[in-house]
Amino acid sequence: MNYQSIILPHIWNLKPYSSARDEFKGKEGIFLDANENPLGSPLPVNWNRYPDPMQWDIKHELADIKHIPVEQIFIGNGSDEAIDLIMRMTCAGQENSIILCPPTYGMYEVSASINHVKIISVPLTKEYQLNVSQILSSVRADTRIIFICSPNNPTGNKINRTDIYKIIDSFQQGFVLIDEAYIDFSDEPSFIHELDKYPNVIVMQTLSKAYGLASLRLGMAFANPQIIQILNKIKPPYNISGATQALVLEALKNREFLFNSLQQINHAKNTLISKLEAMPQVVKVYPSQANFILVKLERAQELFNYLISQKVITRSRTNVALCEDSIRITVGLPEENQILIQKMQEFYS
Ligand SMILES: *Cc1c(COP(=O)(O)O)cnc(C)c1O
Numbered sequence: 001m002n003y004q005s006i007i008l009p010h011i012w013n014l015k016p017y018s019s020a021r022d023e024f025k026g027k028e029g030i031f032l033d034a035n036e037n038p039l040g041s042p043l044p045v046n047w048n049r050y051p052d053p054m055q056w057d058i059k060h061e062l063a064d065i066k067h068i069p070v071e072q073i074f075i076g077n078g079s080d081e082a083i084d085l086i087m088r089m090t091c092a093g094q095e096n097s098i099i100l101c102p103p104t105y106g107m108y109e110v111s112a113s114i115n116h117v118k119i120i121s122v123p124l125t126k127e128y129q130l131n132v133s134q135i136l137s138s139v140r141a142d143t144r145i146i147f148i149c150s151p152n153n154p155t156g157n158k159i160n161r162t163d164i165y166k167i168i169d170s171f172q173q174g175f176v177l178i179d180e181a182y183i184d185f186s187d188e189p190s191f192i193h194e195l196d197k198y199p200n201v202i203v204m205q206t207l208s209k210a211y212g213l214a215s216l217r218l219g220m221a222f223a224n225p226q227i228i229q230i231l232n233k234i235k236p237p238y239n240i241s242g243a244t245q246a247l248v249l250e251a252l253k254n255r256e257f258l259f260n261s262l263q264q265i266n267h268a269k270n271t272l273i274s275k276l277e278a279m280p281q282v283v284k285v286y287p288s289q290a291n292f293i294l295v296k297l298e299r300a301q302e303l304f305n306y307l308i309s310q311k312v313i314t315r316s317r318t319n320v321a322l323c324e325d326s327i328r329i330t331v332g333l334p335e336e337n338q339i340l341i342q343k344m345q346e347f348y349s
Contacts, residue, residue, distance in 0.1 A: 001199040016233040051242035071225035079219030090144035091117040098145040144174035151182040156288035182290035184210035
């Protein structure tokens with residue numbers, strides 16, 4: 001694949017910032033290069049030294065967990081940073097366009113707008129699947145990214161794999177960005193194992209959901225090593241703080257937490273679904289491959305407001321096209337879900 005025709009010339013030719021620590025890799029030494037405070041920090045743990053700009057320790061741990069080479073891993077300050085960098089790598093404002101398939105994750109549109117990139121919107125079908133023929137006929141010469149979110153937020157379903165393959169095979173003038181933020185909850189295999197076959201695919205995942213680390217801000221992009229190198233070149237040098245790196249490293253060594261979380265959340269989800277389905281005012285509980293459920297119900301916006309007044313916070317999607325009369329409910333603890341059901345019954349009685 002000829003990446004040079006996809007990557008903007010000024011990015012392709014960019015000479016990256018060379019940080020003080022680039023010249024010496026050792027951990028022991030007298031460090032007089034980075035203008036840090038040699039006395040330490042006003043904290044029990046010292047954070048006075050700049051962190052590893054390439055986050056190697058975390059990458060090695062992730063490579064082991066996900067069974068892929070470290071060279072295929074980029075780490076961002078949340079997936080949101082990866083989305084923004086991929087956009088800036090390929091799109092020169094209004095001269096380029098991206099394709100979005102709403103209803104989907106809102107950050108794609110926001111990031112495109114911030115970067116002044118043209119948005120081509122090809123809504124999902126009524127079944128929340130890709131409209132493949134319309135996506136492909138909407139591609140223009142300047143289109144650089146097609147965003148696919150699977151499992152999709154806010155609808156919760158997975159996108160048909162054969163449709164994704166059709167898009168990947170047909171779109172060679174840019175990247176197919178597959179957002180797998182909820183892949184750990186899904187029975188679908190990740191696309192990260194197909195990167196060697198598809199050099200035009202970038203996969204995004206995050207530690208914010210199943211891994212329980214949203215506050216630490218760590219998102220991942222997986223792609224061909226050449227693309228990873230370009231992302232590393234354009235990211236802010238120290239985009240992942242030392243505190244985050246230390247805590248994430250510790251968290252990733254606890255492999256049981258993820259396993260237990262998935263079991264408990266899936267169990268709670270099934271209970272919640274059956275309770276919702278038993279309510280006559282619930283019109284539809286959409287199938288979910290994630291840790292949230294989209295529910296279509298009577299008087300949705302009123303219910304949402306009532307729940308807020310009771311300090312039960314869900315996400316109203318009533319103003320989102322194709323999600324009319326629907327709210328998105330994150331699966332909580334069993335007792336939290338029980339209170340939600342109770343408050344819903346109160347509202348409807
Ligand atoms: C939550 C979410 C993310 C995660 O974003 P972070 O910046 O990593 O917290 C990414 N994509 C989708 C679709 C999400 O729902």
